[in-house]
Amino acid sequence: MDKKMDAEDKKKFEEMYLKFQYVLKKIAYLNEIPFDYIDDVVHDTFISYARYDYSLDLPPENLKMLLIKILKSRCMDYHRRMKRRSYGELDEEAYNTEDFPSHDKAANLSDFVVSKERCQALLVEIEKMPENWRQVAALKLIEGRPTKEVCEILNITEKACYSRVSRIRKYLETLLQDENWP
Numbered sequence: 001m002d003k004k005m006d007a008e009d010k011k012k013f014e015e016m017y018l019k020f021q022y023v024l025k026k027i028a029y030l031n032e033i034p035f036d037y038i039d040d041v042v043h044d045t046f047i048s049y050a051r052y053d054y055s056l057d058l059p060p061e062n063l064k065m066l067l068i069k070i071l072k073s074r075c076m077d078y079h080r081r082m083k084r085r086s087y088g089e090l091d092e093e094a095y096n097t098e099d100f101p102s103h104d105k106a107a108n109l110s111d112f113v114v115s116k117e118r119c120q121a122l123l124v125e126i127e128k129m130p131e132n133w134r135q136v137a138a139l140k141l142i143e144g145r146p147t148k149e150v151c152e153i154l155n156i157t158e159k160a161c162y163s164r165v166s167r168i169r170k171y172l173e174t175l176l177q178d179e180n181w182p
Contacts, residue, residue: 012056017046020064024071031075035145041078045071121182125175129168136164 021042028038048070058066126137132154139150140161151161175181 009056013046013050016049016056016063016067019060020067021046023064024067027068027071028075031072033075033078034143035149037078041071041074044074048074117182118176122172122175125172129171133164133168136161137168140165141168 024042024045025038028041029035033041045067049067054066126134126142129137135154136150139145139153140147145153147158147161150156151158154161
């Protein structure tokens with residue numbers, strides 16, 4: 001922020017935050033921001049609002065529209081950052097550090113990193129699973145959602161969720177250990 005907020009502006013900003021934070025969180029969720037990052041994206045939205053020194057005296061509907069526009073921009077930024085991340089690219093130097101003990105099962109980096117083809121084959125296998133497994137695999141294993149949230153979405157018990165996740169993992173591990181599998 002270029003200028004400091006006086007007490008009245010701080011109060012207006014806090015009121016704006018309290019009034020619009022839940023709406024922005026819902027919109028972030030609808031824009032496929034992972035649950036663990038929603039608060040960060042919403043906070044970044046308010047920080048951007050303050051940084052660009054927008055008026056705190058805008059009519060509520062204009063204020064809401066501006067916040068939503070900023071939020072959507074933050075959501076796009078998040079997705080661009082995640083797209084640029086490449087989980088398959090590890091350098092040899094990082095792999096050979098103390099973080100990877102010498103008795104590691106992987107003989108070299110190529111054994112450690114799962115190939116793109118195998119990842120695609122795993123996704124195909126997940127698509128072939130029974131509907132109740134596929135839903136749990138998508139929400140819990142791929143999207144990384146918390147168990148409680150998965151249970152609420154699918155209307156199942158935690159015990160059922162844990163059981164399905166365990167079975168899915170065992171099935172996928174069996175596939176990965178098969179030398180003839182992609």
